[in-house]
C-alpha cells in the first residue's frame with residue numbers, strides 16, 4: 001500500500017498525503033491517551049498559580065511553566081528541536097544541542113522554521129480545553145499534573161505543526177493551483193484549496209470513537225460502568241473540530257504564504 005502511494009507521487013523523498021494522514025491518525029492515539037492521563041487528576045489550580053511556585057528558583061511563573069522550561073532545556077541539549085517536527089513552547093534562551101547533528105532530510109522550505117504557533121496552543125489548552133475535560137478540585141499532585149500537561153501540549157503541538165508537511169505535499173501535488181494564490185497572498189483561496197470537509201468529518205468521528213474505546217472502564221464481570229469514559233468523547237471531538245483542525249489549517253496557510261519566498 002505504501003509502495004503504491006510512493007509510486008503515485010512525483011516526489012523524490014516519498015512524501016505523500018496518504019502517508020502523512022496515516023501519521024496524523026496515529027498521533028490521535030497519543031493525544032487521546034495523553035488527555036486520559038491528565039484527566040486522572042483534578043484541575044489542581046496551584047499548578048498554574050504564579051504565587052505557588054514563586055519560591056522555585058528560575059521558575060519565573062507557575063509550576064507548569066517551570067516544568068516545561070526545564071524539560072525543554074534538557075530536551076534541547078539532547079537534540080529534540082533539531083527535528084523539524086518538534087517545536088518548543090519557550091524558544092528563547094534554549095541551550096544548543098549537545099549531540100552529533102542528525103541528517104534530517106530537507107523536506108520543508110526553510111521558511112517553515114519561522115512558523116511556531118505554540119503560544120496560541122498554550123493559551124487554548126489552559127484557558128479553553130483543560131477546564132472542559134478535568135474535574136474541578138485539588139488533590140495536591142501538582143508536579144505530576146504539570147508533567148501530564150506537558151505531554152498533552154507536546155502531542156497537540158506536534159500534530160498541529162504537522163500542517164507544514166501536509167501543506168508541502170499538497171503544494172507539490174497541485175503547484176499550478178497553489179502558486180497564484182501564494183503570489184497573491186490570498187488566504188481565503190488557500191484555505192479553500194487545502195480543505196477536505198469529508199476528511200475533517202471522519203477525523204472528528206474517529207477521535208470520538210477512540211475516546212470511547214481507549215477511555216472505557218475495563219472490568220471482568222458485570223458491565224456496571226458501561227457508558228462511563230475517562231475523558232468525555234464529545235469533548236475530544238470538539239477539541240479537534242474547534243481547535244486542532246483549525247490550528248492545523250492555520251499552520252498550513254502560514255507555511256504556504258512563505259512557500260515561494
Ligand SMILES: O=C(O)C(=O)C[C@]1(C(=O)O)C=C[C@@H](O)C=C1
Nearest residue numbers: 166194195196199200203245248
Ligand atoms: O488531511 C488533510 O488534508 C489535512 O489538511 C489535515 C486536516 C486535519 O487537520 O485533520 C486539515 C484540513 C483538511 O480539511 C482535512 C484534514
